[in-house]
Amino acid sequence: MIHYICDRCKRQINTADQTRYVIQIDIQSVVDNSQVEMEEDIDHLAELHQMLEGMNQEVLNEEAQSSHHGQYDLCPECHRQFLKNPLGRDSMLALGFSNN
Numbered sequence: 001m002i003h004y005i006c007d008r009c010k011r012q013i014n015t016a017d018q019t020r021y022v023i024q025i026d027i028q029s030v031v032d033n034s035q036v037e038m039e040e041d042i043d044h045l046a047e048l049h050q051m052l053e054g055m056n057q058e059v060l061n062e063e064a065q066s067s068h069h070g071q072y073d074l075c076p077e078c079h080r081q082f083l084k085n086p087l088g089r090d091s092m093l094a095l096g097f098s099n100n
């Protein structure tokens, strides 16, 4: 029998009486170039160009990190928690700024 471990709480999922939930995450960085061209502003573009030249290496690293594909097993409890907060926002944000 295959034992699955929940990737969130690390508890074993007993598939005989528990449902195993699988989350598949596929993140791609999307750059919308058409938006930049439509808002063309020469001064702004020159500034942006200078900035990009200086940050070239950083941008490349960032792109590599922003692409991610993964598959995760979740126990029923963590599945419920995940659905409540799929983006992992902290609880203050999840409450909707009502305290301020």
Ligand SMILES: [Zn+2]
Pocket (backbone or CB within 6 Å): 006, 007, 008, 009, 010, 011, 074, 075, 076, 077, 078, 079
């Ligand atoms: Zn779990």
